[in-house]
Amino acid sequence: MINPRRYPLLATIAIFVIAYAICYVQFPYMLSTRVAGNLLTDNAYLGIVAVGMTVVILSGGIDLSVGAVIAFSGVFIAVMLRDTGLHPxxxxxxxxxxxxxxxxxMGALIHRLGMPPFIVTLAGMFLARGVAYMLTIDSVAIDHPFFDTLQSTYWLMPGKGRLTLIGVIMLLAFVVGHVVAHRTRFGANVFALGGGQQTARLMGSRVGRTTVMIYAFSGLMAGLGGIVFALYTGSGYPLATVGTELTAIATVVIGGTLLSGGAGYVFGTLFGVLTMGLIQTYIVFDGTLSSWWTKIAIGVLLLAFIVLQKALLRLGTPRASALG
Amino acid sequence: MKKSLALSLALLGFSATASAAQVVGFSQIGSESGWRAAETTITRKQAEQRGIDLKFSDAQQRQENQIAALRSFIAQGVDAILLAPVVATGWDNVLKEAKESEIPVILLDRQIDAPKDLYMTAVGADSVHEGEVAGQWLVDKVAGKPCNVVELQGTTGSSVAIERKQGFEKAIADHPNLKIVRSQTGDFTRSGGKEVMESFIRAENGGRDICALFSHNDDMAIGAIQAMKEAGLHPGKEILTISIDAVPDYFKAMANGDANATVELTPNMAGPAFDALEAYWKDGTQPPKFIQTDSKLYTQSDDPEGEYQRRKDLGY
Amino acid sequence: MMPAGVKRVLPQLITLAVLVALVSAVFPDFLQLHYSDGRLIGPVIDVLKRGAPVALLAIGMTLVVATGGIDLSVGTVMAITGAVAAAAIVAGHGLLWALGLALAAGLCAGLFSGCLIAFLGIQPIVATLILMISGRGIAQLITEGRILTFNLPAFSFLGSGHLLGIPVPVWLWLAAATLTVVVVRRTALGLLIEAVGINRRASALTGINARVILLAVYMISGLCAALAGIVTTADIRGADANNAGLWLELDAILATVIGGNSLLGGRFSIPAAVIGALIIQTINTGILLAGFPTEYNLVIKAALVVAILVLQSPLLAGDLKRVAARLTRLRHPAPATKKERASP
Known part of the structure; x- marks a missing residue:
């Protein structure tokens, strides 16, 4: 018997598989290790920040700063490698x-001042991108032998597909995120916080410390995502990844995590990220959509996924929905 | 079983593309301005005229989407790729992949910081040169008289903004009579240009201390012209107005006497690119590494009304 | 004693005053006003006028936020309504058609988000994110990516005209804010919105139709966005579907929060949110007037926003009160000892 709490996760996976099957019927080449490898590589940075975002959202919060932090990271790495002799x-x-x-x-501000995370991290977003501008307004190429080695590390899969280092880092990030969220005391506190601060206090968890740790974890993941993005593009650019925070939030939601907090799975987010990547890949394979229809299609497909997920969940738990 | 299935399908896909018309993937930055829309329209038209199957991908202003699109094009085995890069750096890896798959890549609009063997050619204007042409026009126009210039910059951090600024500053460097007194970003948009110009007018004694406006694109200049007129100033006469792009609405302003000059950036980058590709497919001719489009200067004596009529239906 | 209304917006007014003083320090002529050609001219007027779009958005956003929701689509709705208005004008329809169609488009957009949230139970941030992404595509579909330029002085008047010496956009946001406040406070609507925001389930038990309320607030938000779109489009005499309202939803949310409204829902103040919008515009205009290099714009804005948030935070206010109380106790030891004796 399957645990009903796993239904959102299963619905997400089912929708991803169905969507991939539809893509395969239309473009048979979509089912190649090359496309699969690309899916992991192209979305590596997104997946990593989405792990952090999942933990934040599980706690009932939100982190809008991640896109700007990725941009800052790229610029920081590029400028440091250019101007100092430090090893990568x-x-x-x-x-x-x-x-x-x-x-x-940011976590400390949120807890200490009782300010909503949306606004504190919005200010954080301005700040991170602003500091990136102060470091350089130009895009800076990264040129370092060790860096190049990391960039070109990959394992050849059968069918010429490439499993790149950054793709592997993303998968590892999900494993770590899973352990942190579902197997540690900190994770239990995160879920408790998402269930309502009152409950968390009753459970004896220290709300302040947990809040700081949650946003620190998201910052860590955004930094790691920034490193991976720098490896992916080989440069630092202060205008990079504008709006990535919203994409990351969307992937977490597609992955079956409730924005109100307290319920969800880190691995659901992985499939949310892959689904987003699939939408992009499908649109590129199709290649006929104009700029405007591309935007409309992304929105409509997103809506379709979310509605389908709701429908599947309602089918799966008729009694719960009758109660709720 | 699964593996061999995928492999045979891959072969099928490959042979299918090889037998049909040439397939070219086009990774466009997005649709952030009228000029960009015109470039997309013209590229589609050019491909249609030449019987090329164009696969279009809009990256919505994101480099990561462009890289992903390029990878997808490579995976599909297209015959060539057109790339209008959103930024100058960070293309080495994906271009190497294209090279390994023997797919020629042509850059549109601008050059990039990458080894030249990674792409076939770049079709575009030299943004520094555009800024220089604009600056030189102003130097000649004021002929040694002192002149305070205000500058509307493009989006902070975009290479076009950085380079046009550089070129303009280079052109006026040896002319101490020309001085940039205020410079702010208007994000390449009409409303941005208008708002920033209003603040320039407030800060510079109601606009009476401003002698010329240099705008990094026409859209911002059009907004700025409105701001000047609303403040009771006479752009084109009291305040010299020079800008870059040559979009139809700016020619209209020139025809009305509200603007002085613009430097053309043609949206037809695809024409020369397809020419180069067709020559390459025919007998393997390698084009030069940079095909520079003309940065032609248009002033009020160049029939702005006629230019407006000629351009207004080009998809700007 | 101060009337309750003034007391509610006092922190925002103080913030605005400090900010104006700060900007005046770097740009001494900030407060200068003069009258010519039948209109008032000066940086302060610019702030009032340029702040119009965010002020209009903040009115609708405050109601949405009061229900515990959020509306990320307002910037995009501005682009759609602007495109609709411009397309109507270019097609030869008159001013009334252009305005009517634009406002209708705004209402439809709000209805769409509202339905997703109220009937399908999709979370507001996601439902409006969907419209935020695809709506800009719809706007570009209308303009085909071009800037639709038009020439209709009656319409442009709404963006750059003057009435009694004051720019029309200022009248528009003043009127919209006043009207909304009157409607919301003179009827039960305000209380119902707050009830839904505080506890949707409990409000349903008391007989409030939460779905209708939710639909209403998102439609009002759409209507406000339509007005903002009209002002922006009329101002530049063209619909720029690519850039109109881009990222303005974030400024609108920021204005609402600077106005002391809780994102968790519940009690709200529209005047405070509108002053919040003016605070943001004062920062923006101040940065432009100060003449710093552009790469510092964002850092300055971030620093000021953080400072404002810290100073306005409810918990810090509690801390300050405690500090103030301790200081009074030090200065007037007699009553304090009495209190101390009483407290344990």
């Missing part, structure tokens, strides 16, 4: 420390 690994460590501290600071 050291730069990565510095960056992760910075973005984690940045996230923690």
């Amino acid at each position: 690994v050291l730069v990565f460590a510095l960056l992760l420390a910075l973005t984690t501290a940045f996230g923690a600071a």
Whole structure:
């Protein structure tokens, strides 16, 4: 017997499989390791920030700063590698420390001042992109032998598909996110917080500490996503990834996590990310949509996925819906 | 079983594209301006005239979408790729993949920071040169008289804005009579240009201290012209107005005497690109690495009304 | 004693005053006004006029936020309504048709989001995100990606005309805000909205039809966005579907929150949200007038926003009160000891 709490996750996976099947019927080449490898590589940065976003949303919060933090990360790495002799690994460590501290600071503001996360992280978004501009307004290419090695690391799959390093990092991020959210005390606190701060207090968890840790984790993931994005593009650009936070939120929701917090699965988000990637790939394969129809199609497909998910859940739990 | 299925399908897909018309993938930045819409329209028309099957992908202003689109084009095995890059850096990896799959890539609008062997050619204007042409016109026009210039910049961080600024500054560098007194971003939009110009007018003694406006694109200049007129100033006469792009509405302003000059950036980048591709497919001719389009200067003596009529239906 | 209405907006007014002083420090002529050609001219008037779109959006956003929702689609709805108005004018229909169609488009957009939220139970942020993405496509479909330029002085008047020396957009947001406040406060609508925002289930039990209320607030928000779209389009005499209202939804939400409205829903104040919009516009105009390099724009805005949020935060206010109380106690020890004796 399947646990009813897993229904949203199963619905997400089912919809992804159905969608892929539809794509396959129309464009048989979609079912190649090449396209599958691309799906992982192209969405690696998105998947990583979505892991952080899932944890934030599970706690009932939201983090709008991630897109700007990715842009800042790319610029920071590029400028540091250009202007100082530091080794990339050291730069990565510095960056992760910075973005984690940045996230923690936002978490502290949210808890300490009782301000809504939406607004604090919105200010964080302005700040992160603003600092990126101050570092450089131009795009900066990254040129470092160690960096190049990381960029060109991949495993060849049968059928010429490439499983890249950054794709693997994303999958690992999901494993780590899963363990953190579903197997640790911190994760239990996150769920408790999402269920309502009152409950969390009753359960004896320290709300303040947990809030700081949640946004620190999201900052860490955004920093890691920034490293992966820098590896993906090989450059830093202050105008990069505008609006990525909204895409990440959408993937989390498609993945079956409730925006009100307290219910969801980290692995659901993985399928949310892959579904988003599938929509993009399908539109490129089709290749006939104009700029405007592309936007309309993305919105309509998103709506279709969400409505389908709701319908599947209602079918799966007739009694629960009657009660609710 | 599954593997061999995928493989045979891949072969099928490949042979299908090889037998039909040439397939060209076009990764466009997005649709952020009228100029961009015109470029897309013209590219589609050019492809249709030449019997090329154009696969269009709109990246909505995001490099990551462009890279993903390029990868999809490569996976589909298109015959060539047109790329209008949103930014100058960060293309090395995906271009290497295209090269390994022996798919020629042609860049539209601008050049990029990548080894030249990774792409076939770049068709575009030199943005620094455009800024220089604009600056030179102003230098000649004021002929040594002191002149305070205000500048409307494009989106902060975009390479076009950075380069047009550079070129303009280069042109006026040796002329101490010309001075940029205010410079702010209007995000390449009409409303941005209008709002920023209003603040310039307030800050510079009701606009009386401004002698010329240099705008990084025509849309912002059109907004700025409205702001000047509403403040009771006479653009084109009291305040010299020079801008870049040559879109139809700006010619209308020139015809009305509200604007002085513009530097053309043609939206027909696809024509020369397809020419180069067809020559390459025919006998393997390699084009030069940069096909520079003409940055022609239009002033009020170049029949602005006629230019407006000629351009208004081009999809701007 | 101050009337309750003024007391509610006092923190926002103080913030605005401090900000104006700050901008005057870097740009001394900020408060200068003069009268010529039958109109008032000066940076302050610019703030009032340029703040119109966000102020209009903030009116609708406040009602949406009061129900515990959020509307990310308003920027896009501006683009749609602007495109509809311009297309109607270009097609040769008159001013009334253009206005009517644009407002109808705004209402439809609000109805769409409202239905997704009220009937399908989709969370507001996602439902309006869908419209935010696809709506811009619809707007571009209407204009085909071009800037639709038109020439209709009666319509342009709404964006750049003057009435009694004041720009028309200022009258528009003043009228819209006053009208909304009157409707919301003179009828039970305001209470119903707050009830839905505080506890939707409980409000349903008391007989409130939460679905109708939700539909109503998103449609009002759509209507406000339509007005903002009309002002923007009329101002530049053209519909720029690509850029009109781009990211303005974030400014509108920020204005609402600076106005002291809780994103969790419940009690709300429209005047405070409108002052919030003016605060944001003062920052924007101040940055333009100050003449800093463009790359500092965002950092300055972020720093000011953070400072405002910190100073206005309810918890900090509690802390300050406690500090103030302790200071009074130090200065007047006698009553304090009495209190201390009483408290344990």
